[in-house]
Amino acid sequence: xxxxxxxxxxxxxxxxxxxxxxxxxxxxxxxxxxxxxxxxxxxxxxxxxxxxxxxxxxxxxxxxxxxxxxxxxxxxxxxxxxxxxxxxxxxxxxxxxxxxxxxxxxxxxxxxxxxxxxxxxxxxxxxxxxxxxxxxxxxxxxxxxxxxxxxxxxxxxxxxxxxxxxxxxxxxxxxxxxxx
Amino acid sequence: xxxxxxxxxxxxxxxxxxxxxxxxxxxxxxxxxxxxxxxxxxxxxxxxxxxxxxxxxxxxxxxxxxxxxxxxxxxxxxxxxxxxxxxxxxxxxxxxxxxxxxxxxxxxxxxxxxxxxxxxxxxxxxxxxxxxxxxxxxxxxxxxxxxxxxxxxxxxxxxxxxxxxxxxxxxx
Numbered sequence: 001x002x003x004x005x006x007x008x009x010x011x012x013x014x015x016x017x018x019x020x021x022x023x024x025x026x027x028x029x030x031x032x033x034x035x036x037x038x039x040x041x042x043x044x045x046x047x048x049x050x051x052x053x054x055x056x057x058x059x060x061x062x063x064x065x066x067x068x069x070x071x072x073x074x075x076x077x078x079x080x081x082x083x084x085x086x087x088x089x090x091x092x093x094x095x096x097x098x099x100x101x102x103x104x105x106x107x108x109x110x111x112x113x114x115x116x117x118x119x120x121x122x123x124x125x126x127x128x129x130x131x132x133x134x135x136x137x138x139x140x141x142x143x144x145x146x147x148x149x150x151x152x153x154x155x156x157x158x159x160x161x162x163x164x165x166x167x168x169x170x171x172x173x174x175x176x177x178x179x180x
Numbered sequence: 181x182x183x184x185x186x187x188x189x190x191x192x193x194x195x196x197x198x199x200x201x202x203x204x205x206x207x208x209x210x211x212x213x214x215x216x217x218x219x220x221x222x223x224x225x226x227x228x229x230x231x232x233x234x235x236x237x238x239x240x241x242x243x244x245x246x247x248x249x250x251x252x253x254x255x256x257x258x259x260x261x262x263x264x265x266x267x268x269x270x271x272x273x274x275x276x277x278x279x280x281x282x283x284x285x286x287x288x289x290x291x292x293x294x295x296x297x298x299x300x301x302x303x304x305x306x307x308x309x310x311x312x313x314x315x316x317x318x319x320x321x322x323x324x325x326x327x328x329x330x331x332x333x334x335x336x337x338x339x340x341x342x343x344x345x346x347x348x349x350x351x352x
């Protein structure tokens with residue numbers, strides 16, 4: 001019986017779904033392969049872009065400096081009770097603990113140095129340094145892979161009228177998490 | 181039904197072959213660009229709104245005892261202008277400690293009726309500055325600390341970090 005073309009195009013025609021569909025199977029595989037490649041590329045690009053770290057070390061060093069200045073000067077006056085080297089971190093409610101990744105357990109990631117001098121003649125009255133002293137050697141060098149350093153000075157007085165200059169240097173390393 | 185002559189499929193196949201190559205090339209280019217330009221995001225540097233060490237220095241400056249036994253805060257309350265010794269001490273502290281970090285300027289002096297009063301130690305602020313309740317009218321890193329001396333007068337410290345260079349150039 002000759003096929004009626006018009007009839008064949010109708011979806012309910014018994015011969016609409018013909019038996020030989022091999023060409024379409026090959027096309028489908030190809031389509032899925034292309035979809036997969038494009039999806040994988042998009043995921044990879046998103047992963048690269050959003051996987052980049054932000055460098056917050058300078059802000060962290062700034063905060064460390066502020067905390068140390070809080071510890072040494074309060075209400076405009078020098079806190080002489082905190083001018084002790086032993087337990088300085090505990091007295092200031094600070095600790096240099098970090099997560100034990102990238103070998104940070106073996107190498108301290110922080111360092112600070114604080115000096116209290118007589119404002120008039122610059123004579124050193126007190127100084128304290130805690131953390132990894134090797135980090136301060138990188139200060140002054142412009143490179144994102146080097147630790148971030150922040151240095152500031154604070155003027156302070158005591159109730160007897162003596163004037164002081166407090167110099168604080170803070171250094172934060174943590175390069176692995178902040179720099180690509 | 182198997183078709184013996186497949187010449188009609190050649191055009192479609194060639195189209196898809198070229199399309200595949202184009203797709204792959206575009207994807208590789210996109211990945212390459214993201215790796216170059218989407219790389220290191222760099223340092224986070226927000227506008228500073230407070231400087232704790234400078235604030236402490238400001239407070240200590242006001243609590244500094246003068247040769248007459250009174251603190252500077254009391255002197256500022258009683259006198260119309262900043263005395264020479266107090267002004268020179270202030271210049272030594274704030275210019276010496278903070279001028280290197282605040283490239284545009286460091287200013288300390290009286291603020292009366294919302295306006296910064298010129299003094300011989302720190303000069304004057306440009307007239308466009310409006311020292312309002314919490315900020316000067318330049319939208320950059322500006323730190324302002326004020327302490328009330330009496331009903332009409334305040335003593336203020338202003339530190340201007342960045343962006344002010346262009347503003348300064350325009351208004352010179």
